[in-house]
Amino acid sequence: AQSVSQHNHHVILSEAASLELGCNYSYGGTVNLFWYVQYPGQHLQLLLKYFSGDPLVKGIKGFEAEFIKSKFSFNLRKPSVQWSDTAEYFCAEDTGNQFYFGTGTSLTVIP
């Protein structure tokens, strides 16, 4: 069965620190990958997505992710986090019929 793994359950960083959140997927076919963010009390919002082409994908709010097929990974990065980045981050893969979400990583940024 397809699955998405997020190994970091809770990350705490100081402002201006660099961020990398891990995501591994298992689907061996053509895969579409996404990162969603959920700010406290708000709905899920799309950060970025990968379909094909350049494996380094840039999203909103300074986030980027790198698709590494050999490692089945799609890690999310941001060079310098802000307090406003405090949120839950979900990696997801789309196999054609549905999304499989990871369990999420809770990011807390300390001012």
Add this chain to the structure above:
Amino acid sequence: DTGVSQNPRHKITKRGQNVTFRCDPISEHNRLYWYRQTLGQGPEFLTYFQNEAQLEKSRLLSDRFSAERPKGSFSTLEIQRTEQGDSAMYLCASSRTGLFNYGYTFGSGTRLTVV
């Protein structure tokens, strides 16, 4: 607002009662999805429609759950004889099929509390 709309935002019900949630997708989106999210977990797929056809249902969707999308626009999710384990956030999302997957647009969800 042209986003995905869900009603009600919150629902508190007694165990054993029936509840119904509504989702209005983005108008040009032909696919509609229902997910359930519990605290500390990612959204879990329940079912999805393409236009009015229900194409896939998760094993999570017991016989007490039923979803409809009668005219290919809004959708309803009904839970009969609610149980405390049904307490969760129920999320609706919509998308437009095409050459690429543009990603889902999620609604704000309906938080169900079964007491």
